[in-house]
Amino acid sequence: MRKERRFAGHWLVVAALAAVIPAWLTVMTVGECQDSVDPALSACTSGPPLGDAGTVVVWGLWAVFAVWCIGRAFRPLR
Structure with a gap:
């Protein structure tokens, strides 16, 4: 069974808002x-x-969080 990719754009919004x-x-x-x-x-x-x-340090932590959010936005379905 092949896992489908889905786009969850709300994670990108969370990363953008966290940049504030x-x-x-x-x-x-x-x-x-x-x-x-x-x-x-x-x-x-x-x-x-x-x-x-x-x-x-704060910007570095945000960058790690943003990468995590991008991974969540494009993760495969279960």
Whole structure:
């Protein structure tokens, strides 16, 4: 008996919607200011909330999840 392939497009939608979280964490910045009496000495820095390495990890986890969703979308019928 040959197994038929079916397309379950909702898994691709799940992967696309899950991309919103890493995209938001990439775009969002968290700032830190060190105020001083002299305005010329005040310094502010900003960056992603998880840092650069954390952002790469989050996108890597999303990529693994997306590949899993693609596999679910094209799996054979039982």
